[in-house]
Amino acid sequence: MLGSGPFARLFVAHATSQLGFRVAQTAMPLTALTAADASPSGAAALITVQTVAGAVMAGLGAGGVIGALLVKRFLGALGQARAITYGLLVPAPFALLASLAGWMPAWTTGLGMLGVGAGAVLYNVTQISLRQTVTPPELLGRVNATMRTLVWGVIPLGGVVASAMSSLLPVSSVVVIGAVLACTAWLWLVGLHAPARFEAVTRSG
Template identity: 40%
Template sequence: MIGNSATGMWQDRSFRLFLGADAISQFGTQITIVALPLVAVLTLEASPFQLGVLTAAEMAAFLLVGLPAGVWVDRMRRRPILIWSDLLRGAVLLSVPVAVALDVMTLPHLYAVALLLGLGTVFFDVAHMSFLPSLVGKDDLLRGNGTLETLRNTAMLSGPALGGWLVHAVTAPVALLADAISYLVSALMLGGVRAEETTAPVAERRRLAEEIGEGVRYVAGHPVLRRIAMVGALTMLSNGIWAIAQPLFLIKTLHVSPAVYGLLLSGGAVGSLIGAVLASRVAARFGAGRAMYGGAAVAATVILVSPLAAEGRQLALFPLGCLLNGIGAAVFSINQLSYRQKITPAHLLGRMNASMRFLMWGAAPIGGLVGGVLGGWFGAHAIMWVAAVGVTAAHLPVLSSRRILRL
């Protein structure tokens, strides 16, 4: 395990490889965020409802295997899970340009890609959050998470713009090749990471349902974790609607090009990068609880700026709202993640993270389907407002808690 100083973290080769692998795969992921829905919209001419099904398919794994994933992550060494998850995601993304080249690309194929991509993401995310304490001490979790978030948002800053440019230059299916390669490189780098991991003895394992229940009860019974989970679930529900409205609003309603579309999406990344840099400083000055509260307050209000965007100069309001929201969301997210990693016993980390992911991200496919249905009834601009107001309301469980302010 790495020492308690930031210098010690960066001097450790395994930590550097871990960060490098994460940065590379996150960079590729941002390209997929742009390219995958554009494969549906531009290549397969998907309807709003079909786009909603695609979003739901990518997030469905959080509902289907989110809770069991936590048990398996606690039972097994986490590094191999990270590697195999990357290999799975790289392989399924490679199938898209191959199918296009063979002229056999279909929406069901794209749904299957989204579902398997989500499956790999579930296991990777739960293992990733649970593996970090094996690399850094609990006192360095805030710094470690802040560093990861900074690198992730650096990738987010340029990834969407590059993704939009690649879609414009070589089409959306071929652009996915870049993400496939990034996952394969990430897997290779993770292979060089060394960390001490302890797994529960086989004799101590209980039935799957019992171990799942222990993780869920831990989250549901903790007053702060319970509120954080509520915020996450309601936010992801709104984000699922947002994912449908965003490409339709910007490309179909405001008529921006794929290259400009990717550039506009970078606004949120700029904000998240700023928030990641500020997160530990805000917590050091005001405390983790006030940092969470303040981040949630900012994220809840400024998102209402983005739906005010229109053609011309007013288009700048879209990335501006996303930028400001990204600052608040990152401060909140980094501090809540570090808090829950710090207070949770090591043997429960996988199940705690899986329970949180299940409760939070499990709402996203529902949001995607709701967004698809709404897209068939209303215009994209109206759906943008529904999503934005939903994000605002989502933060009320934290903003109404005095306990969080006292942390």
């Protein structure tokens, strides 16, 4: 089932987003350390790293709550296929904003991660709902397990890629490259069509 219909495109889009995000997230703390190197105080460096890490975690958590509160209205307004696509497209500028960690105040990183967190919930709820709807019940467990294994398998790969790139490029550039890659994930979903029966249920619910 992963080789046909919307599943292959969902997998590639999700994997692209995960890879880019993990590359950026892995290198992001290093940008704070790099920026703090210019400070003569070791305590100032520690504060900078802690502040960026706190902004990332707080922004993601708060964004997730906002996404959960908005997802029903988001899905009803756009329909399933468009909601999935916009679930990856809308957070794109926020991901780029978050990638400026170390160059901008910590609150801008938090704001960027807020949008990323909200988009992650919006996307995950809509695409998992589609997967559960179009998959025969007897295959649902296998399809979910396969998608989870393939997509989550990209997470450690993102860390490896970030480490390799950081040895060749400035870490700030690695963060931006990862964010840009994540921002392109929605392109795989252009023209995606959800089953008509699901669209009808979505809009009537």
